[in-house]
Amino acid sequence: xxxxxxTPERTGRGERFDPSSYEQRWRERWEADxxxxxxxxxxxxxxYVLTMYPYPSxxxxxxxxYAATGPDxxxxxxxMQGQNVMFPMGFDSFGLPAENAxxxxxxxxxxxTEQNVERMRTQFRSMGCMFDWSREVVSSDPAYxxxxxxxxxxxxxxGLAYRAMAPVDWCPKDQVVLAxxxxxxxxxxxxRCGTPVVKRDLEQWFFRTTNxxxxxxDFSKIDWPEPIRLMQTNWIGRxxxxxxxxxVEADGVDAIRxxxxxxDTIFGATFMVLAPEHPAVAAMTTPERKADVxxxxxxxxxxxxxxxxxxxxxxxxxxIGSYAVNAMTQERIPIWIADYVLPGYGTGAIxxxxxxxxxxxxxxxxxxxPIRYVVLPPGGTVPEGExxxxxxxxxxLVDSGEFSGMSATEAIPAITxxxxxxxxxxxxxxxxxxxxxISRQRYWGAPIPIVYCPEHGAQPVPEDQLPVLLPEDVDFVxxxxxxxxxxxxFVHVSCPQxxxxxxxxxxxxxxxxxxxxxxxxxxxxxxxxxxxxxxxVARWMPVDMYTGGAEHAVLHLMYVRFFVKALRDMGHLTxxxxxxxxxxxxxxxxxxxxxxxxxxxxxxxxxDLTSRYGSDTVRLFLMFIGPWNQGGPWNxxxxxxxxxxxxxxxxxxxAAPAGERGDQPELxxxxxxxxxxxxxxxxxxxAAFHFNTGVAKLMELTNAIVKARDVGLAGTDxxxxxxxxxxxxxxxxxxxxxEELWARRGKPYSIHQQAWPIHDAELATADTIELPIQVDGKxxxxxxxxxxxxxxxxxxxALASEHVQRYLAGRSPRRVIQVPGKLVNVVxxxx
RNA sequence: GGGCGAGUGGCGGAACGGCAGACGCGCCGGCUUUAGGAGCCGGUGUCGCAAGACGUGCGAGUUCGAAUCUCGCCUCGCCCACCA
Numbered sequence: 001x002x003x004x005x006x007t008p009e010r011t012g013r014g015e016r017f018d019p020s021s022y023e024q025r026w027r028e029r030w031e032a033d034x035x036x037x038x039x040x041x042x043x044x045x046x047x048y049v050l051t052m053y054p055y056p057s058x059x060x061x062x063x064x065x066y067a068a069t070g071p072d073x074x075x076x077x078x079x080m081q082g083q084n085v086m087f088p089m090g091f092d093s094f095g096l097p098a099e100n101a102x103x104x105x106x107x108x109x110x111x112x113t114e115q116n117v118e119r120m121r122t123q124f125r126s127m128g129c130m131f132d133w134s135r136e137v138v139s140s141d142p143a144y145x146x147x148x149x150x151x152x153x154x155x156x157x158x159g160l161a162y163r164a165m166a167p168v169d170w171c172p173k174d175q176v177v178l179a180x181x182x183x184x185x186x187x188x189x190x191x192r193c194g195t196p197v198v199k200r201d202l203e204q205w206f207f208r209t210t211n212x213x214x215x216x217x218d219f220s221k222i223d224w225p226e227p228i229r230l231m232q233t234n235w236i237g238r239x240x241x242x243x244x245x246x247x248v249e250a251d252g253v254d255a256i257r258x259x260x261x262x263x264d265t266i267f268g269a270t271f272m273v274l275a276p277e278h279p280a281v282a283a284m285t286t287p288e289r290k291a292d293v294x295x296x297x298x299x300x301x302x303x304x305x306x307x308x309x310x311x312x313x314x315x316x317x318x319x320i321g322s323y324a325v326n327a328m329t330q331e332r333i334p335i336w337i338a339d340y341v342l343p344g345y346g347t348g349a350i351x352x353x354x355x356x357x358x359x360x361x362x363x364x365x366x367x368x369x370p371i372r373y374v375v376l377p378p379g380g381t382v383p384e385g386e387x388x389x390x391x392x393x394x395x396x397l398v399d400s401g402e403f404s405g406m407s408a409t410e411a412i413p414a415i416t417x418x419x420x421x422x423x424x425x426x427x428x429x430x431x432x433x434x435x436x437x438i439s440r441q442r443y444w445g446a447p448i449p450i451v452y453c454p455e456h457g458a459q460p461v462p463e464d465q466l467p468v469l470l471p472e473d474v475d476f477v478x479x480x481x482x483x484x485x486x487x488x489x490f491v492h493v494s495c496p497q498x499x500x501x502x503x504x505x506x507x508x509x510x511x512x513x514x515x516x517x518x519x520x521x522x523x524x525x526x527x528x529x530x531x532x533x534x535x536x537v538a539r540w541m542p543v544d545m546y547t548g549g550a551e552h553a554v555l556h557l558m559y560v561r562f563f564v565k566a567l568r569d570m571g572h573l574t575x576x577x578x579x580x581x582x583x584x585x586x587x588x589x590x591x592x593x594x595x596x597x598x599x600x601x602x603x604x605x606x607x608d609l610t611s612r613y614g615s616d617t618v619r620l621f622l623m624f625i626g627p628w629n630q631g632g633p634w635n636x637x638x639x640x641x642x643x644x645x646x647x648x649x650x651x652x653x654x655a656a657p658a659g660e661r662g663d664q665p666e667l668x669x670x671x672x673x674x675x676x677x678x679x680x681x682x683x684x685x686x687a688a689f690h691f692n693t694g695v696a697k698l699m700e701l702t703n704a705i706v707k708a709r710d711v712g713l714a715g716t717d718x719x720x721x722x723x724x725x726x727x728x729x730x731x732x733x734x735x736x737x738x739e740e741l742w743a744r745r746g747k748p749y750s751i752h753q754q755a756w757p758i759h760d761a762e763l764a765t766a767d768t769i770e771l772p773i774q775v776d777g778k779x780x781x782x783x784x785x786x787x788x789x790x791x792x793x794x795x796x797x798a799l800a801s802e803h804v805q806r807y808l809a810g811r812s813p814r815r816v817i818q819v820p821g822k823l824v825n826v827v828x829x830x831x
Numbered sequence: 832g833g834g835c836g837a838g839u840g841g842c843g844g845a846a847c848g849g850c851a852g853a854c855g856c857g858c859c860g861g862c863u864u865u866a867g868g869a870g871c872c873g874g875u876g877u878c879g880c881a882a883g884a885c886g887u888g889c890g891a892g893u894u895c896g897a898a899u900c901u902c903g904c905c906u907c908g909c910c911c912a913c914c915a
Contacts, residue, residue: 186912227835231910234834239914260915273915313913340913350915358832359913432914553910624855626844630837638843638856645855647870693845696854703854772850777896779850817895823849827895 017650019614023736027128035750036130038086040536047083048540049075050519050579052548052556053090053137056116057097060123061596062604062622062634063588069619069733070585070628070689071547072129076732077686079130080756086540087130088522090137091117094145095511096174096192099444099476109444110472113140123607128615128735130752135525139514144521145446146467147531148514151567152449153460158570160208161438163458167277167343168204168437169197175478177204179437179510181235181555205448205507206435209562213238213431215576216561223581225629231553237432242416243347244425246272246324248335250284256324256335259346259430262356263419264411266328267400268374269351272335273317273363276300277343284335286321293320293337300339315340315363326351327424328401328415338363346430354387361387374400375408436559438510443476443483445508453495453502462496468504482506515556516563519543519578537573546579549587557582583689586631588622593633604634616734617643623691623733645699646737649730652705653723653741657715667711668718674704675722676764679757682729695733701726725757773798774825775807783824791818798824 030036051071054064075087098109105112117138124131137144155161169178171190177200182191189196213236219229241261248256256272274281276297285293296318317338326333340359341350354364355373364371373382375395382388395408403411419425439448447468449461461468471490476483484490484506495502517531523540524533542564548556564578589595590602597603609618620642626632678701685694705722713719724745731738731751742751766787771794773781781803785794795816798804804826815827 185910227910230835234911237911237914241915258915262915315913338913340915342914345914352915357915359915362913430914550909624843632843635843635856641855644870692843693854696845699854770850774849774896777849777894782850815895817849819849823896825849825895831895 017647019616019646019736020611022740023128023614023616026736026739027125030130030750030752031125031133033750034134035752036087037132037134038088038540039084040539042084044082044084046540047075047078047085047545048519048543049078049085049087049545050522050543050547051087051089052546052552053092053515053518054120055095055097056091056093056113056120058116058119059603060120060606062606062609063596064124065127065606065618066588066622066628066631067548067585068124068127068129069622070583070691071545072127073623073686073691073732074545074689076130076735076752077683077756079752080728080731080754082755085130086135086522087132088135088137088525089124089129089131089133090135090518090522091120091139092511092515092518093117093138093140094445094508094514096176096442096444099442099478100174102444103477108472109476110140113444126607126610126615128619130735135522137518137521137525139446139511139518140444142467142469143528144518145470145514147521148446148509148517149449149461149466149468150463150531151517151563152509152513153463153466154570154572155207155566156450156460158566160211160566161205162208163203163205165201165203166206166437167199168202170200170202171195171197174442175480176441177202177437177439179512179555180434181436181558204437204439205450205505206437207513207562207566209436209559210431210433212562212565213433215565216558222577222579224579225550225582225584228550228553228557228582228584232558235433235554235558239430239432241428241430242412242419242425243428244327244351244419246326246333246351247424248284248322248324250280250322252283253280255424256280256349257347258349258351259428260351260353262353262412263415263425264397264403264408265353265356265374266326266351266415266419267397267403268353268355268372269326269329269333270331270354270364270370270372271333271352272324273341273350273352273360274320274335274337275341275343275348276337276339278337278341278348281320281337284320284322289319289321292318296337315359315366317363317367319367327419327422334369336363336367344434345432356388358387358389372399374398375411436510436562438513439507440510441480441482441507442478443470443474443508445511446470446514447484448505448507448509450505451493451496451502452505453497453500455500456495456497458505459496459502465496470508482508484508512556512559516559517567519546519560520573541573542575542577543579545581545583547583547585550584584629586627586629588631589633591634596634602634604636609636609639613639613643614736616737617646620646620695620733624695626692628689628691642695645702646734648702648706649726649737650741652702652709653727654744655709655714655719664711664713667708667713668716671704671708671713671716671718671722672763673766674701675718675725676760678729679725679759680761680764683756683759686732691733698726698730698733701729727751728754728757769821771798771821772823773801773804774823775804776828776831777825780804780807787821791820794818794824798826 049071051068075085079085093113098113102109102112139145152161169183171178173193173195174190178190178197183197184191187196217233217236217238239261241259242263243257243259245255245257247254315338317336319334319336322335323332324335352360354360354371356375373388374397376398378394378396397403397406397408397411403415406414416427447470449466449468451459451461453459471487474483474487491504491506493502493504494500520532520537524536527533560578564573565576567573568576590600592602594600594602606618621639624642678697681697682694708719727738727742735752739751768784768786771783771785772779773783781801783797807828811829813826814829817825
């Protein structure tokens with residue numbers, strides 16, 4: 001960026017434009033007056049606007065400004081439109097970075113967090129957002145996490161929190177387990193540190209998110225962006241099909257149950273494949289196959305630990321010696337194990353139909369297993385050397401007994417029904433979604449409020465003993481087990497049931513648990529008796545507009561939906577969805593097109609910009625650079641432009657009435673028209689989060705006002721109305737300058753409590769219109785006519801145009817198309 | 832491999848199927864200034880002196896009319912990834 005001095009400019013009208021002279025002053029006044037505090041008893045319609053509370057990482061960067069300014073504009077506009085707006089802010093202050101930073105610096109996570117929160121509070125205030133700080137929540141505050149723990153207990157009592165041994169993802173660097181949602185990408189890396197995860201069998205706490213899989217697929221009640229809905233839908237991954245039993249002859253095993261989405265292909269099932277981890281493998285393995293099978297299972301387990309990389313890896317597996325019976329063909333089919341069958345999905349076993357599944361095909365080809373085509377296109381031929389996977393409506397079954405000749409679509413229910421009648425199966429639905437693993441083997445989180453009694457098992461901590469306080473004197477350097485284990489006074493407790501010696505759970509909760517209910521706490525943040533006041537929640541919830549990053553699509557944004565639905569079913573809430581509308585801002589990247597990070601050194605510090613230009617300019621610039629949901633690499637070159645724009649606003653709002661040329665009715669009407677066109681356009685833009693075009697319209701109005709001033713209209717009512725309107729429409733974007741100029745114009749404090757301007761369609765309409773005249777769709781001329789000119793007159797004028805005549809060359813047009821008020825298109829006989 | 836999204840001036844970006852390039856940056860010229868900066872005024876898609884022609888990643892199509900809709904391809908971004 002070229003360095004410019006922050007010297008305030010002279011506008012030529014005598015008044016200095018110097019944001020530093022008023023911005024801070026107005027912010028202090030607003031805060032002192034409690035202007036932005038939402039009133040619980042305000043009778044006007046409520047509006048709950050919320051932006052994702054940040055992690056207190058240290059310094060606010062330009063991305064925080066970008067994310068917060070958008071919803072702030074909308075919140076401010078809603079307030080001016082007469083709604084009782086709540087726009088709270090807080091801090092998501094538990095979590096790993098605090099712990100890691102504390103380890104690096106030898107400080108306590110609590111100190112580090114406190115300092116950062118304090119600094120960010122100050123920085124946040126400099127943005128001039130209408131945050132209601134009286135409602136601030138800090139999730140690492142015992143007054144908050146007490147209720148996080150209380151909620152855990154409710155989930156536990158309702159059977160929605162359970163402890164189970166399972167193969168889980170473990171980050172070897174952070175020394176902690178992760179939820180499936182926190183493992184990313186092809187390489188299965190930790191979402192925090194990018195280290196490839198490994199599988200471990202561990203006993204952990206889970207929330208039963210899968211109970212709500214079906215309900216979470218229903219987005220009909222909420223206005224959320226399509227990409228988010230799609231990602232959640234895919235993540236939940238609902239598959240319809242059937243579970244089918246394949247009888248086997250082996251000690252202690254009657255049958256193997258498989259899940260398939262293609263029961264219509266059962267006549268082509270020529271072998272079975274089980275996950276190596278399948279519990280029936282050992283019992284069904286014949287003695288002569290035992291050595292091979294055990295070797296494969298051990299290899300698979302080892303492979304699992306260094307990460308089961310998938311994709312185009314070559315299939316492998318071994319025959320276990322036993323056979324199952326295909327109930328439809330009555331054939332004996334061999335049972336194999338292979339690691340391409342996953343233990344956690346479906347039943348962990350499949351019927352392999354190599355003719356109609358690519359993976360089964362590859363496996364059959366490698367091990368020379370029979371491939372039998374049983375579903376073909378009508379009159380179709382058997383493909384050569386490849387499976388026929390495509391599933392279309394007009395495929396027909398062949399070699400399928402009584403079902404031959406039936407379409408695949410009909411055969412699915414028909415075969416499922418017959419299997420059901422035979423007691424060998426039933427329709428089934430499977431999901432890819434797994435339960436949410438919430439245990440974390442780290443220190444800086446809310447302790448899981450559970451006590452283990454040798455006699456009574458896992459017991460919740462009685463609610464009147466909450467919070468389970470996080471002890472401060474803990475060595476929290478990660479060792480792979482929770483640091484709290486090394487704190488004897490914390491661990492040794494008595495059983496809440498029998499009072500006998502018991503042991504406290506030492507894992508803490510995933511921070512996503514904290515953030516799954518903070519929006520409820522904002523409704524009654526100081527309630528010491530309950531997590532929330534039901535009346536306050538009834539008043540404010542659900543959130544009307546939620547904003548934040550799309551990276552939380554299957555994390556936070558899925559967990560909150562689960563939380564609300566579960567709490568509803570427990571009787572604590574009365575609504576189904578937390579956030580009625582959702583909008584995602586884009587990411588502001590570094591100038592190098594990479595994500596901003598301290599290690600890359602590409603972080604943009606907003607403080608430098610605000611001290612040079614003021615907050616209003618920075619806010620306006622961020623909203624102007626492009627569509628808000630798009631973001632983009634940081635490039636400050638245009639900031640001078642919006643600063644100049646505010647300078648022009650400053651100048652026109654204080655223009656001295658120079659009455660020497662007062663009577664110019666046409667120009668006056670044009671100014672009124674510009675004013676009302678802007679009112680009409682701008683409100684829609686703001687509501688749709690199209691801030692960039694909203695700013696452009698404000699600039700256009702300002703340019704029109706500048707012109708009006710220059711022709712001597714500064715003393716007219718139309719001029720005053722135009723300026724007042726401009727300030728009102730600008731107030732959500734640039735709250736300080738709007739307030740300052742409003743005051744200088746002698747208007748009542750505060751501009752932010754004024755009514756939003758109302759658009760007058762009459763005034764916005766011009767009496768003449770300019771019509772583009774096309775010939776064969778190409779622009780050839782323009783026609784200025786009065787608005788009420790009849791169509792046949794317009795056609796006559798258009799055809800009379802010499803430009804049109806040149807293309808007609810004396811011929812009559814084949815057609816003349818008129819779009820009333822829009823354009824005329826003359827179609828020549830050539831076309 | 833699958834899904835989703837995006838390709839428009841030198842740049843950021845506008846454009847209910849109807850005047851492509853709003854608004855802004857940058858650049859050019861002018862005013863002002865001792866000079867520089869700032870400010871203000873005007874110009875600025877490409878080719879052309881002009882008339883005009885050509886222009887929204889590439890190629891087809893639908894339409895009176897396509898940046899916009901359809902199909903195929905190319906490039907980039909994001910998400911998922913052996914899910915039976």
